[in-house]
Amino acid sequence: MLNALWIVLVGMVIIFAILGILLLAMILLGKLFQPSEEKKRNNS
Amino acid sequence: MEAITGEFLGFLNLSWQSAVMLIISGILMWLGIARKVEPVLLVPIGVGCMLANIPLGGAAEAGGFLAILREAGIHTEIFPLLIFVGLGAMIDFEPFLQRPYTILLGAAAQFGIFGAFFLAYLLGDGWLRLLDFSLRDAASIGIIGSADGPTSIYVSTMLQSKYTAAIVVAAYSYMAMVPIIQPPIIKAMCSKEERALKMRVIVGATSKRTKILFPIVTILVVGLITPKATPLIGCLMFGNLLRECGVVERLSLAAQNELANIVTILLGITVGGMMAGMQFLRPETILVFVLGIVAFSLDTVAGVLLGKLMSVLSGRKINPMIGACGISAFPMSSRVVQKLGLEANPYNHLLMHAAGANTAGQIASVVAGGVMLMLVPIFA
Numbered sequence: 001m002l003n004a005l006w007i008v009l010v011g012m013v014i015i016f017a018i019l020g021i022l023l024l025a026m027i028l029l030g031k032l033f034q035p036s037e038e039k040k041r042n043n044s
Numbered sequence: 045m046e047a048i049t050g051e052f053l054g055f056l057n058l059s060w061q062s063a064v065m066l067i068i069s070g071i072l073m074w075l076g077i078a079r080k081v082e083p084v085l086l087v088p089i090g091v092g093c094m095l096a097n098i099p100l101g102g103a104a105e106a107g108g109f110l111a112i113l114r115e116a117g118i119h120t121e122i123f124p125l126l127i128f129v130g131l132g133a134m135i136d137f138e139p140f141l142q143r144p145y146t147i148l149l150g151a152a153a154q155f156g157i158f159g160a161f162f163l164a165y166l167l168g169d170g171w172l173r174l175l176d177f178s179l180r181d182a183a184s185i186g187i188i189g190s191a192d193g194p195t196s197i198y199v200s201t202m203l204q205s206k207y208t209a210a211i212v213v214a215a216y217s218y219m220a221m222v223p224i225i226q227p228p229i230i231k232a233m234c235s236k237e238e239r240a241l242k243m244r245v246i247v248g249a250t251s252k253r254t255k256i257l258f259p260i261v262t263i264l265v266v267g268l269i270t271p272k273a274t275p276l277i278g279c280l281m282f283g284n285l286l287r288e289c290g291v292v293e294r295l296s297l298a299a300q301n302e303l304a305n306i307v308t309i310l311l312g313i314t315v316g317g318m319m320a321g322m323q324f325l326r327p328e329t330i331l332v333f334v335l336g337i338v339a340f341s342l343d344t345v346a347g348v349l350l351g352k353l354m355s356v357l358s359g360r361k362i363n364p365m366i367g368a369c370g371i372s373a374f375p376m377s378s379r380v381v382q383k384l385g386l387e388a389n390p391y392n393h394l395l396m397h398a399a400g401a402n403t404a405g406q407i408a409s410v411v412a413g414g415v416m417l418m419l420v421p422i423f424a
Binding site: 001003004005006007008010011012014015016017018019020021022023025026027029030033034035036 | 095141144145147148150153154157158159160162163165170171182183203249250252254257258261262264266269270291362392404407408411412415416418419420423424
Protein backbone atom coordinates (compact mmCIF):
# COMPACT_ATOMS: atom_id res chain seq x y z
CA MET A 1 0.00 0.00 0.00
CA LEU A 2 2.90 2.34 0.74
CA ASN A 3 4.20 1.93 -2.80
CA ALA A 4 0.81 3.12 -4.14
CA LEU A 5 0.92 6.12 -1.82
CA TRP A 6 4.38 6.97 -3.10
CA ILE A 7 3.14 6.77 -6.69
CA VAL A 8 0.33 9.22 -5.85
CA LEU A 9 2.62 11.71 -4.12
CA VAL A 10 5.59 11.51 -6.49
CA GLY A 11 3.27 11.40 -9.51
CA MET A 12 1.45 14.62 -8.63
CA VAL A 13 4.74 16.37 -7.80
CA ILE A 14 6.26 15.38 -11.16
CA ILE A 15 3.15 16.47 -13.07
CA PHE A 16 3.19 19.91 -11.43
CA ALA A 17 6.95 20.18 -12.01
CA ILE A 18 6.77 19.33 -15.73
CA LEU A 19 3.77 21.51 -16.38
CA GLY A 20 5.34 24.30 -14.30
CA ILE A 21 8.39 24.21 -16.57
CA LEU A 22 6.10 24.19 -19.61
CA LEU A 23 4.25 27.21 -18.15
CA LEU A 24 7.53 29.13 -17.82
CA ALA A 25 8.49 28.16 -21.38
CA MET A 26 5.14 29.37 -22.71
CA ILE A 27 5.40 32.67 -20.82
CA LEU A 28 8.91 33.11 -22.25
CA LEU A 29 7.71 32.32 -25.79
CA GLY A 30 4.84 34.79 -25.39
CA LYS A 31 7.27 37.53 -24.28
CA LEU A 32 9.83 36.78 -26.98
CA PHE A 33 7.43 36.60 -29.90
CA GLN A 34 4.71 39.20 -29.53
CA PRO A 35 2.10 39.41 -32.31
CA SER A 36 2.57 42.24 -34.78
CA GLU A 37 0.87 45.57 -33.99
CA GLU A 38 -1.27 45.31 -37.11
CA LYS A 39 -2.63 41.93 -36.04
CA LYS A 40 -3.29 43.22 -32.54
CA ARG A 41 -5.32 46.12 -33.98
CA ASN A 42 -7.29 43.75 -36.21
CA ASN A 43 -8.21 41.61 -33.24
CA SER A 44 -9.17 44.42 -30.88
CA MET B 45 -27.08 -33.32 -36.29
CA GLU B 46 -24.09 -32.60 -34.07
CA ALA B 47 -22.28 -31.08 -37.04
CA ILE B 48 -25.22 -28.81 -37.66
CA THR B 49 -25.37 -27.51 -34.08
CA GLY B 50 -21.55 -27.32 -33.91
CA GLU B 51 -21.01 -25.29 -37.06
CA PHE B 52 -24.38 -23.70 -37.84
CA LEU B 53 -27.32 -22.52 -35.75
CA GLY B 54 -25.22 -20.22 -33.59
CA PHE B 55 -28.16 -19.42 -31.30
CA LEU B 56 -28.03 -22.98 -29.94
CA ASN B 57 -24.55 -22.15 -28.63
CA LEU B 58 -25.54 -18.81 -27.13
CA SER B 59 -24.29 -18.48 -23.55
CA TRP B 60 -25.97 -16.10 -21.10
CA GLN B 61 -22.82 -13.95 -21.15
CA SER B 62 -23.00 -13.56 -24.94
CA ALA B 63 -26.74 -12.82 -24.72
CA VAL B 64 -26.13 -10.05 -22.16
CA MET B 65 -23.33 -8.59 -24.30
CA LEU B 66 -25.59 -8.62 -27.37
CA ILE B 67 -28.12 -6.58 -25.37
CA ILE B 68 -25.32 -4.22 -24.26
CA SER B 69 -24.19 -3.83 -27.88
CA GLY B 70 -27.78 -2.88 -28.77
CA ILE B 71 -27.81 -0.29 -25.98
CA LEU B 72 -24.51 1.19 -27.18
CA MET B 73 -25.81 1.49 -30.74
CA TRP B 74 -29.11 2.95 -29.47
CA LEU B 75 -27.23 5.54 -27.37
CA GLY B 76 -25.14 6.50 -30.40
CA ILE B 77 -27.88 6.53 -33.04
CA ALA B 78 -31.05 7.52 -31.18
CA ARG B 79 -29.58 9.67 -28.38
CA LYS B 80 -26.55 10.92 -30.36
CA VAL B 81 -24.20 10.18 -27.42
CA GLU B 82 -20.66 10.07 -28.90
CA PRO B 83 -22.06 8.34 -32.04
CA VAL B 84 -18.68 8.38 -33.78
CA LEU B 85 -17.40 5.96 -31.14
CA LEU B 86 -20.42 4.19 -29.74
CA VAL B 87 -21.75 2.98 -33.12
CA PRO B 88 -18.49 1.20 -34.13
CA ILE B 89 -17.99 -0.06 -30.54
CA GLY B 90 -21.56 -1.39 -30.47
CA VAL B 91 -21.11 -3.21 -33.79
CA GLY B 92 -17.73 -4.64 -32.71
CA CYS B 93 -19.30 -5.87 -29.45
CA MET B 94 -22.12 -7.52 -31.38
CA LEU B 95 -19.75 -9.27 -33.79
CA ALA B 96 -17.56 -10.53 -30.95
CA ASN B 97 -20.49 -12.13 -29.15
CA ILE B 98 -22.16 -14.00 -31.97
CA PRO B 99 -21.44 -17.66 -31.17
CA LEU B 100 -19.33 -19.53 -33.76
CA GLY B 101 -18.76 -16.24 -35.63
CA GLY B 102 -15.08 -16.29 -34.74
CA ALA B 103 -14.61 -12.57 -35.52
CA ALA B 104 -12.76 -11.93 -32.25
CA GLU B 105 -11.08 -15.32 -31.93
CA ALA B 106 -7.53 -16.08 -33.08
CA GLY B 107 -7.34 -15.44 -36.82
CA GLY B 108 -10.62 -13.51 -36.90
CA PHE B 109 -10.53 -10.00 -38.37
CA LEU B 110 -11.18 -8.30 -35.02
CA ALA B 111 -8.36 -10.28 -33.41
CA ILE B 112 -6.03 -9.27 -36.24
CA LEU B 113 -7.01 -5.61 -35.81
CA ARG B 114 -6.45 -5.93 -32.04
CA GLU B 115 -2.98 -7.33 -32.57
CA ALA B 116 -2.07 -4.79 -35.23
CA GLY B 117 -3.61 -1.66 -33.78
CA ILE B 118 -4.09 -1.99 -30.02
CA HIS B 119 -1.28 -4.27 -28.88
CA THR B 120 1.21 -2.27 -30.94
CA GLU B 121 -0.37 1.00 -29.65
CA ILE B 122 -0.57 2.27 -33.25
CA PHE B 123 -4.29 3.20 -33.21
CA PRO B 124 -4.19 5.52 -30.17
CA LEU B 125 -1.05 7.21 -31.50
CA LEU B 126 -2.56 7.81 -34.94
CA ILE B 127 -5.73 9.16 -33.31
CA PHE B 128 -3.50 11.61 -31.45
CA VAL B 129 -2.02 12.91 -34.71
CA GLY B 130 -5.55 13.68 -35.89
CA LEU B 131 -6.54 15.15 -32.52
CA GLY B 132 -3.48 17.42 -32.46
CA ALA B 133 -4.37 18.70 -35.92
CA MET B 134 -7.92 19.46 -34.77
CA ILE B 135 -7.11 21.33 -31.55
CA ASP B 136 -6.53 25.07 -31.55
CA PHE B 137 -4.28 25.70 -28.54
CA GLU B 138 -4.60 29.50 -28.80
CA PRO B 139 -7.01 29.81 -25.82
CA PHE B 140 -4.36 28.03 -23.73
CA LEU B 141 -1.45 30.04 -25.15
CA GLN B 142 -3.31 33.25 -24.24
CA ARG B 143 -3.78 31.95 -20.67
CA PRO B 144 -0.78 29.72 -19.97
CA TYR B 145 -1.54 29.69 -16.21
CA THR B 146 -4.42 27.30 -17.00
CA ILE B 147 -1.84 24.50 -17.35
CA LEU B 148 -1.77 24.40 -13.53
CA LEU B 149 -5.51 23.69 -13.51
CA GLY B 150 -4.80 20.87 -15.95
CA ALA B 151 -2.19 19.51 -13.56
CA ALA B 152 -4.53 19.62 -10.55
CA ALA B 153 -7.34 17.93 -12.47
CA GLN B 154 -5.20 14.84 -12.98
CA PHE B 155 -5.60 14.00 -9.28
CA GLY B 156 -8.56 11.78 -10.15
CA ILE B 157 -6.17 9.41 -11.94
CA PHE B 158 -4.10 8.93 -8.82
CA GLY B 159 -7.07 8.91 -6.42
CA ALA B 160 -8.87 6.19 -8.38
CA PHE B 161 -5.60 4.28 -8.76
CA PHE B 162 -5.09 4.31 -4.99
CA LEU B 163 -8.66 3.16 -4.32
CA ALA B 164 -8.43 0.38 -6.90
CA TYR B 165 -5.18 -0.85 -5.41
CA LEU B 166 -6.66 -0.79 -1.88
CA LEU B 167 -9.60 -2.91 -3.07
CA GLY B 168 -7.22 -5.27 -4.85
CA ASP B 169 -3.74 -6.52 -4.09
CA GLY B 170 -2.82 -3.49 -1.96
CA TRP B 171 -4.94 -4.26 1.08
CA LEU B 172 -8.45 -5.79 1.00
CA ARG B 173 -7.83 -8.29 -1.84
CA LEU B 174 -11.54 -8.24 -2.66
CA LEU B 175 -10.83 -8.03 -6.39
CA ASP B 176 -8.14 -9.16 -8.79
CA PHE B 177 -6.51 -5.71 -9.17
CA SER B 178 -2.71 -5.73 -9.36
CA LEU B 179 -0.70 -2.50 -9.17
CA ARG B 180 -0.63 -2.39 -12.99
CA ASP B 181 -4.39 -2.98 -13.22
CA ALA B 182 -5.03 -0.27 -10.61
CA ALA B 183 -2.85 2.21 -12.54
CA SER B 184 -4.71 1.34 -15.75
CA ILE B 185 -8.07 1.84 -14.03
CA GLY B 186 -6.89 5.17 -12.62
CA ILE B 187 -6.01 6.37 -16.10
CA ILE B 188 -9.74 6.47 -16.94
CA GLY B 189 -9.44 9.80 -15.08
CA SER B 190 -7.33 11.15 -17.93
CA ALA B 191 -10.73 11.56 -19.64
CA ASP B 192 -8.94 10.69 -22.83
CA GLY B 193 -9.64 7.52 -24.82
CA PRO B 194 -6.30 7.18 -26.66
CA THR B 195 -4.29 7.77 -23.44
CA SER B 196 -6.40 5.16 -21.63
CA ILE B 197 -5.80 2.61 -24.39
CA TYR B 198 -2.10 3.39 -24.61
CA VAL B 199 -1.38 3.22 -20.87
CA SER B 200 -3.54 0.17 -20.10
CA THR B 201 -1.99 -1.72 -23.04
CA MET B 202 1.55 -0.74 -22.06
CA LEU B 203 0.85 -1.88 -18.49
CA GLN B 204 -0.68 -5.12 -19.83
CA SER B 205 -3.86 -4.77 -17.82
CA LYS B 206 -6.48 -7.51 -17.89
CA TYR B 207 -9.21 -4.88 -18.04
CA THR B 208 -8.22 -2.85 -21.11
CA ALA B 209 -11.59 -3.31 -22.85
CA ALA B 210 -13.61 -2.23 -19.80
CA ILE B 211 -11.24 0.69 -19.17
CA VAL B 212 -11.55 1.98 -22.73
CA VAL B 213 -15.33 1.65 -22.81
CA ALA B 214 -15.57 3.39 -19.41
CA ALA B 215 -13.26 6.21 -20.55
CA TYR B 216 -15.26 6.91 -23.70
CA SER B 217 -18.65 6.50 -21.97
CA TYR B 218 -17.78 8.91 -19.16
CA MET B 219 -16.39 11.46 -21.61
CA ALA B 220 -19.83 11.49 -23.19
CA MET B 221 -21.35 11.81 -19.71
CA VAL B 222 -19.29 14.84 -18.63
CA PRO B 223 -22.37 17.12 -18.98
CA ILE B 224 -24.11 14.87 -16.43
CA ILE B 225 -21.17 14.19 -14.06
CA GLN B 226 -19.64 17.65 -13.68
CA PRO B 227 -22.52 20.16 -13.09
CA PRO B 228 -23.69 18.81 -9.69
CA ILE B 229 -20.10 18.71 -8.40
CA ILE B 230 -19.35 22.24 -9.64
CA LYS B 231 -22.62 23.57 -8.21
CA ALA B 232 -21.91 21.92 -4.86
CA MET B 233 -18.44 23.49 -4.71
CA CYS B 234 -19.08 26.96 -6.15
CA SER B 235 -21.64 29.45 -4.84
CA LYS B 236 -23.85 31.31 -7.31
CA GLU B 237 -21.67 34.39 -6.76
CA GLU B 238 -18.57 32.44 -7.72
CA ARG B 239 -20.26 30.96 -10.78
CA ALA B 240 -21.37 34.43 -11.86
CA LEU B 241 -17.82 35.81 -11.64
CA LYS B 242 -16.90 37.38 -14.98
CA MET B 243 -13.39 37.09 -16.38
CA ARG B 244 -11.52 39.74 -18.33
CA VAL B 245 -11.78 39.32 -22.10
CA ILE B 246 -8.33 38.74 -23.58
CA VAL B 247 -7.80 40.63 -26.82
CA GLY B 248 -4.84 40.22 -29.12
CA ALA B 249 -3.73 37.18 -31.01
CA THR B 250 -0.85 34.84 -30.31
CA SER B 251 2.06 35.25 -32.71
CA LYS B 252 2.56 32.73 -35.49
CA ARG B 253 6.05 31.92 -34.18
CA THR B 254 4.69 31.09 -30.72
CA LYS B 255 2.08 28.77 -32.22
CA ILE B 256 4.74 26.97 -34.28
CA LEU B 257 7.26 26.75 -31.44
CA PHE B 258 4.67 25.58 -28.90
CA PRO B 259 4.40 21.95 -30.14
CA ILE B 260 8.18 21.67 -30.55
CA VAL B 261 8.93 23.06 -27.09
CA THR B 262 6.21 20.85 -25.55
CA ILE B 263 7.70 17.69 -27.10
CA LEU B 264 11.15 18.65 -25.80
CA VAL B 265 10.06 19.58 -22.26
CA VAL B 266 7.70 16.62 -21.73
CA GLY B 267 9.83 14.09 -23.62
CA LEU B 268 13.09 14.96 -21.91
CA ILE B 269 11.59 14.69 -18.41
CA THR B 270 9.12 11.81 -18.91
CA PRO B 271 10.43 9.81 -21.90
CA LYS B 272 7.57 7.32 -21.59
CA ALA B 273 5.14 10.05 -22.63
CA THR B 274 7.13 10.81 -25.81
CA PRO B 275 5.04 8.74 -28.27
CA LEU B 276 1.76 10.26 -27.04
CA ILE B 277 2.88 13.87 -26.72
CA GLY B 278 4.97 13.50 -29.88
CA CYS B 279 2.00 12.41 -32.00
CA LEU B 280 -0.35 15.00 -30.46
CA MET B 281 2.11 17.82 -31.05
CA PHE B 282 3.10 16.55 -34.51
CA GLY B 283 -0.54 16.87 -35.52
CA ASN B 284 -0.65 20.36 -34.04
CA LEU B 285 2.53 21.38 -35.87
CA LEU B 286 0.95 20.25 -39.16
CA ARG B 287 -1.96 22.56 -38.35
CA GLU B 288 0.04 25.59 -37.26
CA CYS B 289 3.11 25.61 -39.51
CA GLY B 290 1.00 26.80 -42.44
CA VAL B 291 2.94 25.05 -45.20
CA VAL B 292 1.33 21.59 -45.15
CA GLU B 293 -2.36 22.36 -45.19
CA ARG B 294 -3.05 19.22 -47.22
CA LEU B 295 -1.45 17.02 -44.54
CA SER B 296 -3.20 18.91 -41.76
CA LEU B 297 -6.59 18.37 -43.39
CA ALA B 298 -5.78 14.70 -44.04
CA ALA B 299 -4.85 14.24 -40.36
CA GLN B 300 -8.04 16.00 -39.20
CA ASN B 301 -10.33 14.13 -41.57
CA GLU B 302 -9.20 11.00 -43.43
CA LEU B 303 -6.67 9.75 -40.86
CA ALA B 304 -8.80 10.52 -37.79
CA ASN B 305 -11.94 9.05 -39.39
CA ILE B 306 -10.33 5.83 -40.63
CA VAL B 307 -8.55 5.15 -37.34
CA THR B 308 -11.71 5.96 -35.37
CA ILE B 309 -13.63 3.32 -37.36
CA LEU B 310 -10.90 0.72 -36.83
CA LEU B 311 -10.34 1.62 -33.19
CA GLY B 312 -14.05 1.63 -32.36
CA ILE B 313 -14.83 -1.72 -33.90
CA THR B 314 -11.68 -3.26 -32.39
CA VAL B 315 -12.49 -2.01 -28.89
CA GLY B 316 -16.01 -3.37 -29.29
CA GLY B 317 -14.46 -6.65 -30.39
CA MET B 318 -12.65 -6.84 -27.06
CA MET B 319 -15.96 -7.02 -25.20
CA ALA B 320 -16.46 -10.78 -25.41
CA GLY B 321 -18.93 -11.82 -22.71
CA MET B 322 -16.80 -14.49 -21.04
CA GLN B 323 -14.00 -12.02 -20.33
CA PHE B 324 -16.06 -8.85 -19.92
CA LEU B 325 -18.84 -9.90 -17.55
CA ARG B 326 -16.97 -10.12 -14.26
CA PRO B 327 -17.47 -8.31 -10.92
CA GLU B 328 -14.20 -6.48 -11.58
CA THR B 329 -15.67 -4.88 -14.72
CA ILE B 330 -18.46 -3.29 -12.68
CA LEU B 331 -15.86 -1.96 -10.23
CA VAL B 332 -13.82 -0.58 -13.15
CA PHE B 333 -16.86 1.47 -14.15
CA VAL B 334 -17.50 2.62 -10.55
CA LEU B 335 -13.86 3.64 -10.12
CA GLY B 336 -14.01 5.44 -13.46
CA ILE B 337 -16.76 7.72 -12.21
CA VAL B 338 -14.77 8.25 -8.99
CA ALA B 339 -11.78 9.29 -11.12
CA PHE B 340 -13.82 11.81 -13.15
CA SER B 341 -15.38 13.23 -9.96
CA LEU B 342 -12.03 13.60 -8.17
CA ASP B 343 -10.58 15.28 -11.29
CA THR B 344 -13.39 17.84 -11.15
CA VAL B 345 -13.07 18.40 -7.39
CA ALA B 346 -9.28 18.89 -7.56
CA GLY B 347 -9.53 21.23 -10.56
CA VAL B 348 -12.20 23.40 -8.92
CA LEU B 349 -10.25 23.50 -5.62
CA LEU B 350 -7.16 24.88 -7.40
CA GLY B 351 -9.47 27.20 -9.35
CA LYS B 352 -10.77 28.56 -6.03
CA LEU B 353 -7.23 29.07 -4.74
CA MET B 354 -6.21 30.87 -7.95
CA SER B 355 -9.38 32.94 -7.78
CA VAL B 356 -8.53 34.15 -4.28
CA LEU B 357 -4.85 34.78 -5.12
CA SER B 358 -5.79 36.74 -8.26
CA GLY B 359 -8.24 38.98 -6.41
CA ARG B 360 -11.33 37.28 -7.89
CA LYS B 361 -10.17 37.69 -11.48
CA ILE B 362 -10.48 33.97 -12.19
CA ASN B 363 -13.78 32.09 -12.11
CA PRO B 364 -13.07 28.93 -10.08
CA MET B 365 -15.36 26.87 -12.30
CA ILE B 366 -12.79 26.84 -15.11
CA GLY B 367 -10.72 24.52 -12.90
CA ALA B 368 -13.20 21.78 -13.75
CA CYS B 369 -12.07 22.04 -17.38
CA GLY B 370 -8.58 20.88 -16.44
CA ILE B 371 -10.08 17.45 -17.04
CA SER B 372 -9.16 16.63 -20.61
CA ALA B 373 -12.64 15.86 -21.99
CA PHE B 374 -12.48 18.46 -24.78
CA PRO B 375 -14.73 20.32 -25.59
CA MET B 376 -17.50 18.88 -23.41
CA SER B 377 -16.33 20.32 -20.09
CA SER B 378 -15.76 23.80 -21.63
CA ARG B 379 -19.38 23.77 -22.74
CA VAL B 380 -20.51 22.68 -19.26
CA VAL B 381 -18.72 25.63 -17.63
CA GLN B 382 -19.98 28.09 -20.26
CA LYS B 383 -23.55 26.91 -19.61
CA LEU B 384 -23.21 27.13 -15.82
CA GLY B 385 -21.67 30.60 -16.13
CA LEU B 386 -24.56 31.82 -18.29
CA GLU B 387 -27.10 30.32 -15.89
CA ALA B 388 -25.61 32.32 -13.01
CA ASN B 389 -25.13 35.50 -15.04
CA PRO B 390 -26.58 35.89 -18.57
CA TYR B 391 -23.62 38.11 -19.55
CA ASN B 392 -20.93 35.75 -18.28
CA HIS B 393 -19.17 34.19 -21.28
CA LEU B 394 -16.47 31.84 -20.02
CA LEU B 395 -16.08 29.62 -23.09
CA MET B 396 -12.62 30.78 -24.22
CA HIS B 397 -11.22 30.75 -20.67
CA ALA B 398 -12.68 27.28 -20.15
CA ALA B 399 -11.25 26.13 -23.50
CA GLY B 400 -7.82 27.31 -22.34
CA ALA B 401 -8.00 25.07 -19.27
CA ASN B 402 -9.53 22.28 -21.33
CA THR B 403 -6.73 22.19 -23.93
CA ALA B 404 -4.19 22.49 -21.12
CA GLY B 405 -5.88 19.44 -19.58
CA GLN B 406 -5.27 17.56 -22.81
CA ILE B 407 -1.52 18.06 -22.42
CA ALA B 408 -1.66 17.37 -18.68
CA SER B 409 -3.47 14.06 -19.16
CA VAL B 410 -0.79 12.85 -21.57
CA VAL B 411 1.91 13.86 -19.07
CA ALA B 412 0.00 12.03 -16.32
CA GLY B 413 -0.14 8.91 -18.50
CA GLY B 414 3.62 9.10 -19.06
CA VAL B 415 4.25 9.62 -15.34
CA MET B 416 2.14 6.55 -14.53
CA LEU B 417 4.07 4.48 -17.08
CA MET B 418 7.31 5.70 -15.55
CA LEU B 419 6.43 5.16 -11.87
CA VAL B 420 4.51 1.87 -11.89
CA PRO B 421 7.44 -0.35 -12.99
CA ILE B 422 9.64 1.35 -10.39
CA PHE B 423 7.26 0.67 -7.49
CA ALA B 424 5.75 -2.64 -8.73
